[in-house]
Amino acid sequence: MEIPDNLSTGERIRLLRESRGMTRPVLAQLCGRGPDWLKKIETGDRELRSHTLLLRLAAALQVSDLSVITGAASDVAQPVPLGQFQHPGMPEIWDAIMQRPFFTRSGSRAGAISPSVIQGRVDQSWRLWHSSGRNRTEVSALLPDLIRDAEAASRELDGAEKRAALVALSDVYRLTGQATAYIAPAELAWVVADRALTAAQEADDPASIAAAAWNMGNILRETSYPEEALRVVLEAGEVLRPYLGEAPDDWRGIYGALQLHAAVTHAREGNEGDAWRFWEKGHQVAKSLPSSYVHPSTVFGRANVDFHEVSVATDLRKSQKALGLADEIDPDVMPSRERRARLWVEVARGHLQRGDRTAALHVMKLAHEIGAETVVYTPSARVVAADLWRKAPRALRGEAGRLAEVVGVTAAG
Incomplete structure (x- = not known):
């Protein structure tokens, strides 16, 4: 029309x-x-x-x-996914989530997989998520069986084994939330986040509850419910805070991740004072942990605090500060390829805010080399790629066009 x-x-x-x-x-x-x-x-x-x-x-x-x-x-036709799924791994994940049995099979306890085995598989899958350049594809291939096995164990076991199975199930759904972010239908994202939180609450495990709340906060923020996102992560932080004096490192790690989540959420809403206040809280938590510490799923640690400082400055449109901070970072100290790729996307956004498209194109190409699927399936990265294709200097139009093509942002016919 x-x-x-x-x-x-x-x-x-x-x-x-x-x-x-x-x-x-x-x-x-x-x-x-x-x-x-x-x-x-x-x-x-x-x-x-x-x-x-x-x-x-x-x-x-x-x-x-x-x-x-x-x-x-615009010279760009940003493709809009008109179907239900945007990634080939989604249909099987959808089936595993939506076809969950309601009842425990009679006499099935003997066949239940040990919670420790399931947790080991989840831990290995988290490592794959952070180490692979094709993390969505590779992790998505593992998730359907993980979901079914964790669901079965949580239904068929009891006592301490059931609690351990519920913790593993919550972790599986948190990983599912990460792997399907931006590619899952909205209804699936909400189901996954709710199941992660429910399983953690049933296990009555404070660290799992906090980690699931961090995941729920991500979903809320990305669907434009910033106030609700803040409420969830801050309440989860209060659940953990009484334990922090003698808590294991990973409990403090997730507490720190909650503070950084609040920092970014405030920054995106333009609340500069609150954004830096929560970033400082995360910074203090990182200082209380060993210098080499990295949380296994959120990758909270010294490097992640530094990466978030760049993100907060960029979201507040303080591009000069963001780029100055980025200049002082050694990205290779971050073990997560996915997080390194997202850092370079943030740096590219900072360069665009200053009108330097040559630098933005350079770091976007670097981000794609580090984590191709992180760039392809992240909306902010696609926006940067589209902007570069529209407005790159004439001498760089060829490079910008090739980046737009691999990211999925193509020239209009």
């Missing part, structure tokens, strides 16, 4: 919605939000800043090019 050039994003959304005969509650529900939220977007009372929600609106409206909604003149 023809859409007048002078319409705002909200007006475009309303026009597209009405042209398809969709009510406001229906479209809002497809995006996982309420009708009041959509009304504010359509009337211009609220700015649509979430790339994730923009993609969901486009998919729900069956629009394959984001520029139809944003109205931005």
Whole structure:
């Protein structure tokens, strides 16, 4: 349909919605939000800043090019996934999650896999997530069996074994949340986060509860519920705080990760004072741990605190500070390839804020070399790649185009 050039994003959304005969509650529900939220977007009372929600609106409206909604003149057609799954591993993961048996099989206890064996497989899968350049694909191949085995053990065992199985199950669902971030339908992301938290609560394990809350906070923040995200991670921090004096390193590690989560959430909302206050709390936790400590799943530690300092500065649009901090970091001290790749995406965002597209292109290529799937499946990285393709200096258009192609942002026909 023809859409007048002078319409705002909200007006475009309303026009597209009405042209398809969709009510406001229906479209809002497809995006996982309420009708009041959509009304504010359509009337211009609220700015649509979430790339994730923009993609969901486009998919729900069956629009394959984001520029139809944003109205931005562009050489880029940002592909919108119009189907249910965006990654080949998702259908099997979906089946494993949604076809969970309701009842324990009679006499099945003898066949239950030991919780320690399942936990060992989960720990190995976390290491793969952080070490592989194709982490989504490789971890996704392992998840369906892990989910089924952990679910079975948590149903079929009892006593201390059941608690251990529930801790492992919570860990499996946290890993699932990481591996399916941005590629899972919204309803699956919520199911996974809720199951991780429920299993941890049933196990009555404070560290598992806090880790699951960290995961839930990620889902809330990425679906534009920042206040709820902050509430969840801060309440989880209060659960752990009484134990910190004599807590194991990993308990303090997850506590520190919760503080950094709050720092980034505040930064994205423009709350500079609170952002740096929570970053400092995370910094103090890292100082209380051995210098070489790294949390096995969140990778909280000295290096991650430094990486988050760059992220906070970038989200606050303090690009000069962010780039200065990045200059002082040795990325190789971070054992997670996934986290190193995301650092370079943050640095690229900082360069773009200053208008230096040559530097941004250089570090985006580096990010892709380190963690290809991290770049391909992360919305902020795709936005950077699209911006570079649109506005790169003429001499760099070829390189920017090749990056856009491998990331999945291609030239419009």
